[in-house]
Amino acid sequence: MSDTGVLDALLESGVARGELVALALDPGVGLALATATRSWAVASADPCGAVALVERGIGPRWVLWSNDTAETLARAGVRVARAFDLACAHRILEGTWAADPARVWAAANGLDAGTLPSVAPPDLFSSVGDDDGDGDEPVRRDGHLRPEWAAGAWRASPERLRRWSVLAQHAAAEQIAALGAISGRPAALATARAESAVELLCAEMTVDGLPMDRVVAEGIVAGFVGPRPRDEAAAAEERARRDAAVLRHATPGFDVDLRSSTQVRAMLRRLGIDVVDTRAARLRELEDTHPVVRELLAWRRAERVATTYGYAWLDEHLGADERFRGSWSGSDGAAGRMTASGGLHNMPAEFRPAVVAEPGHVFVRADLGQVEPRVLAAVSHDAALARATLQGDLYAAVASELGVDRATAKVAVLGAMYGQTTGHGADALRRMRRAYPVAMDYLDRAEHAAAAGRDLRTYGGRLVRFGPPPPRDDGTPEPRASVAARGRYGRNAVVQGAAAELFKRWAVTLRARGADLGAQIVLCLHDELLVHTPLEQAAPVASLLDSCLQDAAERWAPGTPTRFVADVSVVARWSDAKDASAPPDRSPASGAP
DNA sequence: TGCGGCTATTG
DNA sequence: CACAATAGCCGCAG
Numbered sequence: 331m332s333d334t335g336v337l338d339a340l341l342e343s344g345v346a347r348g349e350l351v352a353l354a355l356d357p358g359v360g361l362a363l364a365t366a367t368r369s370w371a372v373a374s375a376d377p378c379g380a381v382a383l384v385e386r387g388i389g390p391r392w393v394l395w396s397n398d399t400a401e402t403l404a405r406a407g408v409r410v411a412r413a414f415d416l417a418c419a420h421r422i423l424e425g426t427w428a429a430d431p432a433r434v435w436a437a438a439n440g441l442d443a444g445t446l447p448s449v450a451p452p453d454l455f456s457s458v459g460d461d462d463g464d465g466d467e468p469v470r471r472d473g474h475l476r477p478e479w480a481a482g483a484w485r486a487s488p489e490r491l492r493r494w495s496v497l498a499q500h501a502a503a504e505q506i507a508a509l510g511a512i513s514g515r516p517a518a519l520a521t522a523r524a525e526s527a528v529e530l531l532c533a534e535m536t537v538d539g540l541p542m543d544r545v546v547a548e549g550i551v552a553g554f555v556g557p558r559p560r561d562e563a564a565a566a567e568e569r570a571r572r573d574a575a576v577l578r579h580a581t582p583g584f585d586v587d588l589r590s591s592t593q594v595r596a597m598l599r600r601l602g603i604d605v606v607d608t609r610a611a612r613l614r615e616l617e618d619t620h621p622v623v624r625e626l627l628a629w630r631r632a633e634r635v636a637t638t639y640g641y642a643w644l645d646e647h648l649g650a651d652e653r654f655r656g657s658w659s660g661s662d663g664a665a666g667r668m669t670a671s672g673g674l675h676n677m678p679a680e681f682r683p684a685v686v687a688e689p690g691h692v693f694v695r696a697d698l699g700q701v702e703p704r705v706l707a708a709v710s711h712d713a714a715l716a717r718a719t720l721q722g723d724l725y726a727a728v729a730s731e732l733g734v735d736r737a738t739a740k741v742a743v744l745g746a747m748y749g750q751t752t753g754h755g756a757d758a759l760r761r762m763r764r765a766y767p768v769a770m771d772y773l774d775r776a777e778h779a780a781a782a783g784r785d786l787r788t789y790g791g792r793l794v795r796f797g798p799p800p801p802r803d804d805g806t807p808e809p810r811a812s813v814a815a816r817g818r819y820g821r822n823a824v825v826q827g828a829a830a831e832l833f834k835r836w837a838v839t840l841r842a843r844g845a846d847l848g849a850q851i852v853l854c855l856h857d858e859l860l861v862h863t864p865l866e867q868a869a870p871v872a873s874l875l876d877s878c879l880q881d882a883a884e885r886w887a888p889g890t891p892t893r894f895v896a897d898v899s900v901v902a903r904w905s906d907a908k909d910a911s912a913p914p915d916r917s918p919a920s921g922a923p
Numbered sequence: 924t925g926c927g928g929c930t931a932t933t934g
Numbered sequence: 935c936a937c938a939a940t941a942g943c944c945g946c947a948g
């Protein structure tokens with residue numbers, strides 16, 4: 331069968347837009363497709379091109395084993411609209427990070443993960459035990475995948491690709507049934523679809539990268555640590571010079587490694603400065619007591635850039651095409667937030683001027699306003715808190731409801747969601763309980779469940795595992811602090827996880843609707859989107875961001891009275907985005923009566 | 924060599 | 935310095 335033959339075969343068998351079509355693909359071998367009733371295999375030199383043909387001609391929902399396939403497609407420049415990602419759905423259902431085919435298959439088929447066969451033996455034909463059949467049979471008698479298939483033997487031939495795609499189609503059907511059966515979470519299937527699209531987006535961001543101006547970026551590094559050293563010796567010399575600037579203030583005769591917090595603390599003590607730790611916030615209070623403190627703070631800044639965000643960092647991640655690349659993950663962490671490696675999520679703000687749109691383009695940047703308390707209002711169905719979301723500044727609305735100032739209200743709201751129980755906020759927290767009992771009860775229940783070791787599900791249906799606390803060697807009960815910490819984690823997970831779900835709905839809605847305008851999402855930062863956009867489409871994309879938010883919220887929480895807001899701006903570089911998310915906090919917590 | 928502690932950065 | 939994350943270096947255990 332030819333590449334175009336695949337499309338014809340699918341059309342002949344009546345596959346329509348949005349229907350599940352499982353895909354198995356290896357760039358050097360070919361591709362295979364499976365519907366619920368039929369399957370096809372093609373030896374092809376350009377399997378991604380064949381996928382593109384089917385995408386244009388039909389536009390199915392592609393069933394993928396994992397985002398590995400999405401990344402292969404993205405590298406070939408093939409963008410598909412819809413997916414059902416088995417690894418992604420597995421993580422939602424099981425609340426685990428590991429989602430390799432063996433585990434996904436086992437869970438989808440109700441097999442105990444504890445009975446998973448171990449890795450394939452070096453000699454495929456020497457395997458014994460309960461294994462059976464020849465190497466072309468992907469499933470063992472006990473129902474598990476054969477380890478060598480799970481490890482990649484499925485790539486060996488078009489016929490194996492075909493069988494692999496049939497298995498994917500079968501696993502998807504089982505997962506869809508399981509998602510539909512999650513009690514109290516009818517939308518879990520919709521969550522899995524949306525999060526599968528997030529996997530596509532992550533693959534695209536991983537491949538395409540973030541536009542960054544090398545000259546500007548290197549200039550920022552130079553501002554901290556000087557010009558790029560010619561060699562290792564020069565780098566060591568530069569390092570020694572930075573160290574000396576601090577050490578000249580220290581007591582002579584003592585050897586101090588500034589990278590060791592213990593030694594730094596000892597050095598400060600010799601100078602009459604006694605601190606419990608040497609964190610920057612603490613040192614800043616003592617800046618005027620001794621010149622060494624200021625020097626040390628400057629050293630820390632330079633050292634951070636030299637080791638983490640320096641020339642080596644740029645060399646590793648910034649490509650010749652002036653795109654900065656890290657690896658994106660769609661649902662890392664227990665609550666299911668997106669993560670990125672390479673420093674994309676924790677890049678110091680000083681580097682934002684280097685994030686520059688390409689010629690003829692701009693960034694349309696948008697961030698959600700006060701998303702976590704608004705999400706809390708939606709998921710807990712607290713009518714009073716939902717009323718507060720109708721105001722642009724939620725904290726101001728809460729403040730007038732509680733009869734406190736805005737800063738106090740903000741601390742109280744955040745404290746409620748993070749599980750703060752002590753401190754100045756105690757009175758405001760009591761007021762929170764009176765004003766928003768439904769939301770507070772929702773948080774309390776999550777906290778108690780987690781503290782007791784019971785699993786949680788987010789609003790969208792993602793399992794957050796807590797498990798029974800492991801038995802302790804000495805048989806003593808678990809420390810109270812540990813139980814309390816798990817409770818706070820649970821309290822926050824239902825809010826943070828739900829906020830992640832809403833944010834991701836927003837992102838994939840924009841990915842879908844902005845494609846025709848050339849809008850490319852290049853950064854996701856928990857509540858912020860950076861969209862690389864052709865100059866002439868800036869205005870339409872800006873308004874699209876807002877309408878996508880409204881639609882995403884309505885699909886995520888149908889009929890919710892909660893209002894969600896986004897601050898949208900059009901900028902040439904990331905740093906140009908003015909931070910107008912909230913009015914300044916007038917009265918600091920320390921000044922509260 | 925692996926891992927907990929400390930520190931810094933982001934939301 | 936509550937909740938989450940990535941990432942680097944130190945110091946210690948194995």
